[in-house]
Amino acid sequence: MTCPQLVSVSLSSTQRSVRLRAGAFFQRGLLVLAGALLLLLGAVDTAQAQDKKMKKMLMQLQEMNQADGYLEAHRNIKEPLELLGGPISFTVEQNAGGVFVGLPDQRELDSDVFGTPEMPRAFTGTPGVTGVPVPFREVENGQFTQLDRPTPFGDKSMALPNGTMMLKAKDVTATDAATTKDEVKFKASWEDKEGNTYAVRCCEMLATAGPEFPTFGGVVTNHILHGFSGIGTPLMPTEYTYAAFWGMGEVLKNGEVVDKPRVVHGMLTEYVRTEGYELASDSEVTPTRRHFHLMVAPFMPVQGEHKFEHDNVSTGFQLPNGKELPFWHVMFENLNIDSQRGE
Amino acid sequence: MSMISFRAVFTGRAVRAVLGGLGGLVLWMSLIAAPAVAQTSGAPAATIGMTNTLSFTKDTVRVEVGETVRWKNNSVIVHTVTADPEEATMDESMRLPEGAASFHSGNLEPDETFEYTFETPGRYRYFCVPHEAAMRATVIVEPAEGQ
Ligand SMILES: [Cu+2]
Numbered sequence: 001m002t003c004p005q006l007v008s009v010s011l012s013s014t015q016r017s018v019r020l021r022a023g024a025f026f027q028r029g030l031l032v033l034a035g036a037l038l039l040l041l042g043a044v045d046t047a048q049a050q051d052k053k054m055k056k057m058l059m060q061l062q063e064m065n066q067a068d069g070y071l072e073a074h075r076n077i078k079e080p081l082e083l084l085g086g087p088i089s090f091t092v093e094q095n096a097g098g099v100f101v102g103l104p105d106q107r108e109l110d111s112d113v114f115g116t117p118e119m120p121r122a123f124t125g126t127p128g129v130t131g132v133p134v135p136f137r138e139v140e141n142g143q144f145t146q147l148d149r150p151t152p153f154g155d156k157s158m159a160l161p162n163g164t165m166m167l168k169a170k171d172v173t174a175t176d177a178a179t180t181k182d183e184v185k186f187k188a189s190w191e192d193k194e195g196n197t198y199a200v201r202c203c204e205m206l207a208t209a210g211p212e213f214p215t216f217g218g219v220v221t222n223h224i225l226h227g228f229s230g231i232g233t234p235l236m237p238t239e240y241t242y243a244a245f246w247g248m249g250e251v252l253k254n255g256e257v258v259d260k261p262r263v264v265h266g267m268l269t270e271y272v273r274t275e276g277y278e279l280a281s282d283s284e285v286t287p288t289r290r291h292f293h294l295m296v297a298p299f300m301p302v303q304g305e306h307k308f309e310h311d312n313v314s315t316g317f318q319l320p321n322g323k324e325l326p327f328w329h330v331m332f333e334n335l336n337i338d339s340q341r342g343e
Numbered sequence: 344m345s346m347i348s349f350r351a352v353f354t355g356r357a358v359r360a361v362l363g364g365l366g367g368l369v370l371w372m373s374l375i376a377a378p379a380v381a382q383t384s385g386a387p388a389a390t391i392g393m394t395n396t397l398s399f400t401k402d403t404v405r406v407e408v409g410e411t412v413r414w415k416n417n418s419v420i421v422h423t424v425t426a427d428p429e430e431a432t433m434d435e436s437m438r439l440p441e442g443a444a445s446f447h448s449g450n451l452e453p454d455e456t457f458e459y460t461f462e463t464p465g466r467y468r469y470f471c472v473p474h475e476a477a478m479r480a481t482v483i484v485e486p487a488e489g490q
Contacts, residue, residue: 096452097421098395159395161419161453275477276396286476288432333473334421334450 054135061133062307065125066230067213071176071306075209080177080217087172087181088221090243090339092165092268092292094332099163099190100277102329103319105154107235109137109144110281113227114234116143122234126308129233129299130212152297152329153235155278163190165292165332167266169245173217176209180217184245186266188294189252190330197254198317200296200328202264203247211301212308215246225267227282232265238282239269242290242337251296251328253316262313265295268337292335296328387413387458391480393422393451393471399480408487411460416451422478424448424457426469436475440465440484447472 074080114132115121117139125131128151137144165188172181184206189199206218213231216223220241225231227238244267250260271289272280280286296315299308312326319325388410392400395418406412414424423430426437427445439445440463448457461467461484471478 097450098419098453100420159419271476273397273476275398277477286433289473289475291473335473 057135058127058133061124061131062126065130065212065307067125067130067210068306070214071209071212074176074214075178077175077177078179080173080175080179082172082181083174083221086342087170088243088339088341089170090167090221090337091169092167092243093336094163094165094292094334095336097163097334098159098161100157100273100331100333101160101190101317101325102152102154102331103156103158103325104150104152105156106146106148106150107154107279108146108281110227110237111143112282113238114144118142120144122228122230125212126299128235128310129297129308130230132234147235151235152295152327153233153279155276157277157331160190160192163330163332164188165294167243167245167268167292169219169243171216171219171221171243173208173219175216176214177217178208180206180208180219182206182217182219182245184219184247186245186249186264188330188332192317196316197252198315198328199252199255200249200264200294200330201252202249202266203245204250204261205248207246207248207263210246211306218247219243219245225269237272237280237285239267239272239285240287242268243339244268249296251313251315258316259296259314262296263300265297266292267295268292268335273331290335290337292332294328294330294332298327387411389413389482390415392417393424393478394418395420397471397474397477399471399478401480403481403483405483405485406461407485408462408464409460410484411458412482413456413458414448414451415456416453419453421450421452422474423450423472424459424469425472426467430472431470431475433475436468436470436479438466438468440467443467 113122114137120134123131123134127133127136132147136148138146138148168185170183184203186202187199189197191197207215208217209215221243223241225239225241225244226236227234229238244265246263246265248261249264250257251262252258268290271286271291274280274284296313298310298312300311302309313328315325315328317325388406389404390413391404393414393416394400404412416422425447426439427447430447431437443463443465446459451457461482464484464486467482467484469480
């Protein structure tokens with residue numbers, strides 16, 4: 001009999017104390033809320049300030065691009081000189097087999113290319129195009145480890161079937177200039193498992209002079225690119241390049257143009273993949289094997305300025321997460337290569 | 344009889360050797376057993392796949408002299424199966440036992456297969472020509488049982 005009473009008494013006392021505590025909590029809660037709002041406003045303010053600071057830094061990095069002076073000296077040359085020993089003509093083709101498609105990934109940072117947090121290297125220029133800002137680099141035990149965001153340059157890839165490509169080109173003009181005698185005819189295509197066909201064609205126009213790094217009249221042969229070279233992104237390893245081109249082309253899906261104009265870059269290099277198709281660091285490059293890389297990068301040159309801005313490519317290719325792949329980075333490895341010097 | 348059918352399981356070459364050695368009686372007996380032999384005589388002692396990520400599906404396989412290994416290209420990429428000094432550009436990508444013949448499949452398109460029967464015992468390190476930097480594996484050939 002006593003039990004229910006006890007229970008009810010204890011219940012009501014609990015309720016009262018809850019109400020009391022709730023009141024106190026409510027009052028204190030208001031204070032906490034007001035404080036939190038202030039903090040939040042402060043955080044927004046700090047985030048905005050940080051954002052502004054970051055934008056300013058990125059602009060400064062673009063302005064201190066190391067190739068600006070060199071490019072300025074070459075950009076307006078009307079009659080550039082030709083290659084020592086004369087023009088080189090070449091074809092690179094793949095008639096069958098598949099391709100490797102690079103997927104967004106966080107690049108491991110090689111100290112040979114990027115230095116250390118105390119002595120960083122390769123940070124100027126448009127982020128991702130010629131440099132990697134230090135704040136974008138992750139650090140562990142006093143060393144850079146990897147990029148803090150995904151780019152087209154990393155270890156992740158997938159193989160897609162029925163890849164063919166044909167590059168027929170001529171390297172005549174040696175340096176960057178206002179005009180070029182270099183020539184490029186390029187087309188490549190591959191399929192997905194559903195049978196959709198993807199293709200890239202180039203070049204309606206060659207990069208006679210690079211906006212941010214030299215492009216040698218649009219075609220270069222027998223040169224080092226990427227990595228520590230300062231020519232092209234340092235997120236690719238330093239690689240001997242038998243031939244490369246830069247120009248404006250178009251991206252197709254199932255025969256329809258889905259993006260145009262786009263900067264298209266192709267290169268025949270020494271082999272820069274390792275086990276599991278991971279992207280090599282400088283010390284892991286295989287000099288005695290070659291492969292061809294096609295890059296349609298998520299960047300476009302800024303009109304009238306010597307820099308790039310981020311601009312995703314419409315590829316029409318859906319990633320497993322449902323998003324559209326915002327670039328094409330495609331490797332061809334079953335190649336027939338032919339070349340000769342002279343006209 | 345049990346010895347003969349055991350051998351017949353392996354390769355056509357092994358069957359031919361046994362038939363040649365034992366003459367008509369065995370030929371007649373193996374003809375009676377023909378359905379079983381037909382199903383099993385071509386069966387390789389090991390089958391190795393080739394992948395989209397620069398690898399052979401088995402790092403190491405062990406077979407006996409006279410046995411056949413089959414490689415199947417399960418990927419969408421063109422690969423090769425190669426242990427030929429003419430094709431290699433790196434010391435570490437291949438090794439042949441002393442006196443062993445070299446082999447090279449040529450380009451294997453997706454779904455194509457290549458078979459090779461090993462006649463010399465020892466350790467064979469082989470590679471894929473376009474992916475020599477990463478795509479390598481080993482076959483260990485042991486002396487045939489009873490030899
Ligand atoms: Cu291969």
